[in-house]
Amino acid sequence: MIERIWSGQSPLWLLLLPFSWLYGLVSGLIKLSYRLGLRRAWRAPVPVVVVGNLTAGGNGKTPVVVWLVEQLQRRGVRVGVVSRGYGGKAAHYPLLLTPQTSTGEAGDEPVLIFQRTGAPVAVSPVRADAVKALLAAHPLQIIITDDGLQHYALARDKEIVVIDGARRFGNGWWLPAGPMRERAGRLRSVDAVITNGGEAHTGEIAMTLQPGLAINLQTGEKRSVDSLPQVVAMAGIGHPPRFFATLEQAGVQPVKTISLADHQALDEAQVAAFINDKQSLVMTEKDAVKCREFARPQWWYLPVDATFAGSQADELVDTLHALVR
Structure with missing residues (x-):
């Protein structure tokens, strides 16, 4: 609105x-x-x-x-x-x-x-x-x-x-x-x-904002974001649609998108409920710094660089x- x-x-x-x-x-x-x-x-x-x-x-x-x-x-x-x-x-x-x-x-x-x-x-x-x-x-x-x-x-x-x-x-x-x-x-x-x-x-x-490789919050593994299965996209930034559009430009069609308030506090139970065991959660780097301490294996973030x-x-x-x- x-x-x-x-x-x-x-x-x-x-x-x-x-x-x-x-x-x-x-x-x-x-x-x-x-x-x-x-x-x-x-x-x-x-x-x-x-x-x-x-x-x-x-x-x-x-x-x-x-x-x-x-x-x-x-x-x-x-x-x-x-x-x-x-x-x-x-x-x-x-x-x-x-x-x-x-x-x-x-x-x-x-x-x-x-x-x-x-x-x-x-x-x-x-x-x-x-x-x-x-x-x-x-x-x-x-x-x-x-x-x-x-x-x-x-x-x-x-x-x-x-x-x-x-x-x-x-x-x-x-x-x-x-x-x-x-x-x-x-x-x-x-x-x-x-x-x-x-x-x-x-x-x-x-x-422009150029995305890099997706990075696993728990292990630090890097992977092309379009290789992740059943991506659920989460963004707690000022304009979440920009992040979702970045994913689409990288060849990813998320099965679900989750828009959060900018700077919104996050906890493990709340974030874990966004996906099931077969899905991958891809979030912004800004969200990742709030989730790293309680990250789960299917959680990834997509860093972007100003170009x-x-x-x-x-x-x-x-x-x-x-x-x-």
Whole structure:
């Protein structure tokens, strides 16, 4: 239903417009308070790069963060990542992630980034505190923030926005009548726009998500996903249909698809009930970090990597690399 409202297909968005105006007014006043100097943003002693979005829901932001971290690491740059840690509840903040940190403490996306890249990661509702904790523990040269485009309390050197190329901006209205955290005009002030799927507009960097081999959660075995028997697909991300479409493009027609809420907590009994003994459960990597501790033999996940054509993406990384020279 929410997708129909945000796309403008359902007239119910009109009933929500007063709440959207209020949302836009409050967010606009917060932004203005920083511009006028009524509030001060904290500036880190190293460059800070924000990777965020203008809309609610999954846009492919986390794969972009992973890609940027890996690209900078290959250039010899010491990179750290900070996040709000949505979906987690730590005993204290800021929280520096370790191999023992659970998704219940840090949230699923920070754990995924930490496990995939090996980069230092810290979470805190106050992102400046997370940056300070990282810099106190590691000699980092640059910080990437996973989300936080609208978190103006942390000064930034570069802003990157990730767009869902298929859905774009829906009906264009602020939450809750539409999907927007900020209006589309905000794109004029950012440093780069990455468009995930669909058709990239002029000046945007086109990106696709390329699936790898399916990986067994219990054994680490890797297999082509189309070789798995009777696939049941599970996705707890911002836009589950994207994952199901990725499976279909890989030659898999799931016998069943299960859409979960973004960042939804999972337990063994709940997940085990999704399949029978003859079926294979294939989930996103984001779900896998929540299920690894209680995984069963038929559970697999399908990692995806951000891929780019042309030279624009490499030029973006070169620009970020230049910040630390």
